[in-house]
Each structure stands twice: as C-alpha cells, then as structure tokens.
Amino acid sequence: MTASRQLHIKFFAVLREQAGVSTLAVTTSARTPTELYAELVATRGLTLPAALLRVAINDRYTTMDTPLSPGDRVVFIPPVAGG
Amino acid sequence: MFELTGQPIDSTALRARLARPDAGACVVFEGWVRNHHAGKPVSRLEYEAFDELARFEGEAITSEAEQEHPGCTVLCVHRTGSLGIGELAVWIGVVSPHRHAAFLACRQVIEEIKRRLPVWKKEHHSGNLAEWVNCTTESVAGRLAPENYYARQASLPEVGAAGQARLAEASVLVVGAGGLGCPAALYLATSGVGRLTLADAGKVEVSNLHRQILFTADDVGAAKATVAAARLRAQNPLVKIEAHASDVTPANVRALVTGRTAVLDCTDNFATRFLLHDACRSAGVPLVSAAVYRFEGELNVFRPDAPGCLHCLWSGRAPGELEAVANCAGAPVFGPAVGVLGVLQAAETLKLILDLVPPRNPPATRLVNLLDLSTQAIERPADPACPVCGNPVSAPPQRTDLPDSAPVVLTAEQLAALGPVRIVALLEPGETLDASTAPAAAMALPMGDLVSVRELAAQGGPLVLTCRHGLRSAALARLFRAEGFRRIYSLGGG
Numbered sequence: 179m180t181a182s183r184q185l186h187i188k189f190f191a192v193l194r195e196q197a198g199v200s201t202l203a204v205t206t207s208a209r210t211p212t213e214l215y216a217e218l219v220a221t222r223g224l225t226l227p228a229a230l231l232r233v234a235i236n237d238r239y240t241t242m243d244t245p246l247s248p249g250d251r252v253v254f255i256p257p258v259a260g261g
Numbered sequence: 262m263f264e265l266t267g268q269p270i271d272s273t274a275l276r277a278r279l280a281r282p283d284a285g286a287c288v289v290f291e292g293w294v295r296n297h298h299a300g301k302p303v304s305r306l307e308y309e310a311f312d313e314l315a316r317f318e319g320e321a322i323t324s325e326a327e328q329e330h331p332g333c334t335v336l337c338v339h340r341t342g343s344l345g346i347g348e349l350a351v352w353i354g355v356v357s358p359h360r361h362a363a364f365l366a367c368r369q370v371i372e373e374i375k376r377r378l379p380v381w382k383k384e385h386h387s388g389n390l391a392e393w394v395n396c397t398t399e400s401v402a403g404r405l406a407p408e409n410y411y412a413r414q415a416s417l418p419e420v421g422a423a424g425q426a427r428l429a430e431a432s433v434l435v436v437g438a439g440g441l442g443c444p445a446a447l448y449l450a451t452s453g454v455g456r457l458t459l460a461d462a463g464k465v466e467v468s469n470l471h472r473q474i475l476f477t478a479d480d481v482g483a484a485k486a487t488v489a490a491a492r493l494r495a496q497n498p499l500v501k502i503e504a505h506a507s508d509v510t511p512a513n514v515r516a517l518v519t520g521r522t523a524v525l526d527c528t529d530n531f532a533t534r535f536l537l538h539d540a541c542r543s544a545g546v547p548l549v550s551a552a553v554y555r556f557e558g559e560l561n562v563f564r565p566d567a568p569g570c571l572h573c574l575w576s577g578r579a580p581g582e583l584e585a586v587a588n589c590a591g592a593p594v595f596g597p598a599v600g601v602l603g604v605l606q607a608a609e610t611l612k613l614i615l616d617l618v619p620p621r622n623p624p625a626t627r628l629v630n631l632l633d634l635s636t637q638a639i640e641r642p643a644d645p646a647c648p649v650c651g652n653p654v655s656a657p658p659q660r661t662d663l664p665d666s667a668p669v670v671l672t673a674e675q676l677a678a679l680g681p682v683r684i685v686a687l688l689e690p691g692e693t694l695d696a697s698t699a700p701a702a703a704m705a706l707p708m709g710d711l712v713s714v715r716e717l718a719a720q721g722g723p724l725v726l727t728c729r730h731g732l733r734s735a736a737l738a739r740l741f742r743a744e745g746f747r748r749i750y751s752l753g754g755g
Contacts, residue, residue: 190311191381192393226396229408234379237313253311253379257395257404260339260380261292261351261371
C-alpha cells in the first residue's frame with residue numbers, strides 16, 4: 179500500500195477557473211506533481227495538457243518529477259503571460 | 262530590484278529612483294495595454310500573479326541582468342489587477358555608464374519576465390467573452406515549446422526523443438566567441454544543448470564583423486561573451502546560456518571544464534589550447550578543437566581516455582614557436598573557412614553527445630581546404646613516449662636549439678646547489694607520498710594534473726618535479742621546458 183500525504187494546492191488563472199476553487203487541501207497517494215496533476219484531471223476536470231505546465235513546490239519552481247512531501251504547497255503554473 | 266503592485270505605475274517617480282551621477286544612459290521599456298490581440302478587439306486586461314513566486318523570480322531576473330551586464334542598475338515594476346487600454350502593465354528601467362549594456366540588460370529583463378514570471382493575463386473582448394492569453398488551443402499549437410522547436414530534428418531516427426533529452430541534459434563550454442565560436446555556439450544552442458557557456462574576454466572590433474556572425478555593427482566595443490549570449494538567448498529561449506566575459510586561466514580552467522559533456526576549443530592561441538586540453542584530459546571531458554589558416558582549417562577531437570593527445574601532435578614544440586607560424590590575431594582569414602570549421606565543431610560535439618561518432622582508431626586530424634574543396638584525414642598516431650597520454654620508458658633526446666639548454670635532469674647534488682626550490686612529487690593513482698619517492702620538502706600532485714604544474718611553473722622560480730622512477734617527471738619537465746618555462750627540472754631519472 180502506498181503512503182498517502184496531505185498537500186495544499188493553489189490554483190491560478192485558467193486552472194483556478196477550471197478547478198472552480200483557488201485553494202484545495204487533498205490527501206493523496208501521488209508521489210510527484212505529474213501523478214498529482216493526473217489525479218486532478220480526473221477529479222476536477224482540468225483540461226490543460228500536463229506538458230504545458232510548470233510546477234512550484236513551496237513557492238519555488240521545480241520539476242514535475244520532484245518527490246512530494248507531506249504538507250507541501252503545490253502550484254501548477256499554466257503558460258505565463260507577463261509583460 | 263523588482264516590485265509587484267496593484268496601483269497604477271508612476272513612471273516619472275520610478276525614473277527618478279534610478280538617477281546616478283555616473284550614468285550616461287537610461288533605457289526604459291514600458292508594456293502598455295493595447296486594444297487588440299491576434300486580430301481580436303480587446304477592451305481590458307486582467308493580470309493575476311502568484312505573489313510569493315513572482316516576487317522571488319522577479320528579484321532573480323533583475324539581479325541576473327545586473328550581474329551579466331556590469332555597471333547596470335535595474336528596476337522593474339509589474340502590475341496586477343484590472344487594466345484599461347493605454348495603462349502601464351510593466352515598467353523596466355536600466356541605467357548604466359554606456360547605452361549598449363543598458364539596452365541589452367533591458368531586453369533581457371522583459372524576455373525573462375515573459376518566459377518565467379508567474380503572471381497571467383485574461384483578455385476581455387466585447388460582451389462577456391474573455392480568454393487567458395497563451396492558454397487557448399491556437400496559442401498552444403504555435404507556442405515556443407521543445408516539441409515544436411526541435412520537431413524537424415527530433416524526427417531524425419538518429420536523434421529521436423531520447424537523443425533530444427540527452428542534448429537537453431548536456432552542458433557544453435565554448436572557449437572563444439570569435440570566428441569559430443560564433444557559428445559553433447549558434448548551432449549548439451539551436452540544437453537544444455541544455456546548458457551552454459561562452460567564455461571570451463575580448464570586445465567586439467570592427468575587423469571581427471566579417472566572420473564573427475553573432476555580432477552586428479552596433480555591438481562594436483561591447484564584451485563578446487555577453488553580446489553573444491544575449492543573441493543566443495533570443496535565438497533559442499529554451500536553453501540556458503551563460504557568459505564568462507573574462508580569460509580562461511590556470512586558476513579558473515578546472516571550475517569551467519569540470520562536469521561538462523564537451524568543451525570546444527575555438528581559441529586563437531596555443532597557450533589557451535594547451536591549457537584547455539590538459540584540463541579536459543584530467544577532468545575526463547572530450548575536447549573538440551579547430552584552427553583556421555587563410556582558406557584552410559583543421560579539426561581534432563581529443564578524447565580524454567584515448568592516447569593521441571595534443572602533446573603527441575606537437576611533441577616538444579613550444580606554444581611560442583607554434584604561435585609564430587599560426588597566430589590568428591591580425592592574420593588574413595577567409596570568413597567562410599572559420600564558418601565551416603565552427604559548424605563542423607558543433608556537428609562533432611552533437612555527435613559525441615548523441616553517441617553517433619563511428620569508432621576510429623587511431624584518431625585523425627581532419628583537414629578542410631575551401632579553395633579546392635578537398636578534405637583529408639591524417640591519422641594522429643599516439644606517441645608511446647608521450648608524458649601525458651603515453652608511457653615513457655626512456656628519455657627522448659633533449660633539444661638543444663631551445664633558448665635555455667640548462668640540464669633538465671638534476672642529481673641530488675645539483676638540486677642542493679640550486680638553493681631554495683619548490684619540489685612537486687607526481688603520484689600515480691594509489692601511490693602515496695613517502696621518503697622513498699620524494700624529498701621531504703615535496704608537495705604531492707596527481708600525475709595527470711598538468712594544470713596545477715603549469716600554474717606552479719608560471720609563478721616563476723625553480724620548480725623541481727619528481728616521480729617514482731623519474732621517467733615521467735623528466736619527460737614532463739622537458740615538455741614544460743619546451744613550452745618556454747625555463748626553470749623547471751626533474752630530480753633523477755630520464
């Protein structure tokens with residue numbers, strides 16, 4: 179059995195609208211952001227392809243295969259459009 | 262310095278904050294909200310930011326620009342919230358003693374903001390229609406992404422997704438951003454080499470422009486490495502480009518070379534060529550080297566584990582002697598010759614990373630002649646007595662035509678007569694420093710660490726090498742003597 183962990187997810191821009199919430203606390207067995215996003219696609223109906231996303235854990239950019247730890251703050255970053 | 266604000270931006274107040282008595286230039290970029298995008302009318306924009314990360318990345322972006330463009334002070338403010346047509350969305354100001362660096366730094370900041378600042382904007386059209394920029398189906402298909410950028414290269418069966426991933430993980434150092442380095446770095450960057458560092462201490466001169474294709478007439482006087490890096494970032498924003506705008510020296514060469522997938526020697530002098538070669542050899546990094554003379558060029562790939570090194574090729578000749586016949590500075594050169602050779606260096610490097618190099622033993626020097634369009638491979642046999650890659654069993658004859666023909670090999674009595682000296686014991690792997698191999702005063706270095714030996718020799722004063730049998734130390738002392746170090750000796754042997 180895979181260990182499950184509690185995570186805090188924050189959504190911005192198009193993902194916030196698709197998820198219908200701006201924050202979400204989940205208990206999940208996902209080990210990486212890639213696995214977590216796949217879960218969210220299934221449970222929250224997110225449609226942005228995972229290949230377009232970057233991810234931040236605890237407010238710093240990291241990679242989609244970084245192992246998740248209990249209590250992590252996870253933000254999926256849709257294609258940015260500053261300037 | 263970077264700020265995020267929900268209030269209207271006051272550009273006059275921001276410009277006043279940058280005032281500096283030594284500043285001769287202030288470059289300002291303002292991003293405005295316009296009334297159309299992609300053929301559709303826009304009525305307003307709504308900016309949303311991931312606050313914590315945006316402040317961190319914004320600060321990183323401005324301080325990177327200040328580091329890469331010395332003398333520049335950067336201030337950037339980005340808006341959030343709902344903005345009407347004509348409002349300021351982003352303000353970037355850069356002051357610097359000279360305009361060129363300020364233009365480059367300002368451009369770099371806006372491009373990095375568009376690439377990585379976690380800020381999104383929603384375009385409101387007429388009525389209730391609105392969409393998030395860069396997240397629509399059309400923008401996804403046309404966006405700057407690896408699968409689009411490298412599509413035509415990754416579809417080669419020899420490359421594929423796996424090869425493209427190897428390129429993305431590769432780290433390559435290009436030494437010399439001149440006639441060879443410009444085209445070499447350009448193709449390495451566009452092919453997707455994940456990390457590329459350009460090292461060159463020079464500044465762009467008018468007489469460079471006919472062959473150094475990354476530079477324009479506006480770049481004259483600016484640091485080559487910095488300008489070339491900015492140009493390559495614009496060419497491929499998907500890879501990391503770094504500029505090292507100072508010389509490669511015995512003190513920094515190891516840090517620059519260690520951990521690289523490959524190093525390109527695009528230099529125009531033998532001193533740097535030997536330095537790079539030796540550092541690559543001890544760090545286990547392949548060196549792709551090229552040189553051009555008028556209409557002709559030569560290409561050598563030196564693998565760190567294979568015999569047949571640069572010392573074998575030029576055995577016993579001093580860089581000074583070689584320089585006299587091959588010096589590039591001021592020498593006539595056919596522009597396309599450096600172009601062809603630089604592109605060949607890029608091709609060889611990509612093939613090394615992708616493991617596409619057919620095995621060839623012994624290695625060869627490849628000659629290219631642009632006048633008759635001939636190419637020729639000349640075998641580069643290893644010198645079994647080479648003190649660097651071979652295994653010397655007897656001393657090569659000492660050259661007597663060198664400026665200093667003082668004996669290289671010293672007896673213990675001669676050593677004592679020399680007065681205060683520095684003694685270096687060269688150790689084979691697994692060997693330790695003990696009284697049987699070295700005098701008490703000796704410091705120890707690994708046998709392959711020619712970079713340190715060269716550094717010590719360059720400090721001046723007599724330097725004495727020793728090793729277990731005295732053969733390698735004698736051969737190395739002769740090698741360095743031939744390079745022009747007059748006060749290097751070997752204790753015994755040879």
